[in-house]
Amino acid sequence: MVAKILMVLSAGICLTLGVFHLVYTFRGPLLTPRDPALQISMSQVAPVITNETTMWRCWIGFNASHSMGLILFGLVFGFLASAHGELLFHSLFLLVVGLAMLGGFVVLCKLYFFSAPLRSISISLACYVASIAVSRASIMRS
Numbered sequence: 001m002v003a004k005i006l007m008v009l010s011a012g013i014c015l016t017l018g019v020f021h022l023v024y025t026f027r028g029p030l031l032t033p034r035d036p037a038l039q040i041s042m043s044q045v046a047p048v049i050t051n052e053t054t055m056w057r058c059w060i061g062f063n064a065s066h067s068m069g070l071i072l073f074g075l076v077f078g079f080l081a082s083a084h085g086e087l088l089f090h091s092l093f094l095l096v097v098g099l100a101m102l103g104g105f106v107v108l109c110k111l112y113f114f115s116a117p118l119r120s121i122s123i124s125l126a127c128y129v130a131s132i133a134v135s136r137a138s139i140m141r142s
Helices: 002-026 036-044 055-083 085-089 092-112 115-141
Strands: none
Touching (some): 002 085, 002 115
16 A cells, blocks of 8 residues: 555656646746747747757747656556556566656756756655555565
């Protein structure tokens, strides 16, 4: 039961971050540049790979898809922990995929983001790892 709670907490943190990030992507000024001229420039310049979009549209798309990844992680791992804990905690594949995803988010946060998402994702990762440890200890006792 403790393992499930820790996993749901880990997933819930990701889900919450993803939802807020998605809202901030399309509403309000929080993910816009402080310098309005930069947004104008990004709206006028295409990336090298194609002329079919602008850097600003890419910025919005990258932020939205990043949010969707966090939301998907939160929904899938939260659902698996609460409804199919046996499957989740006995699947090395699922546990490693989740660990790699959260580990990757921690690295991205450390390299490219700021302290609040780094702290939040680190807490999520700690809960995730603790849930695995608790579930493994429980399995060994059985």
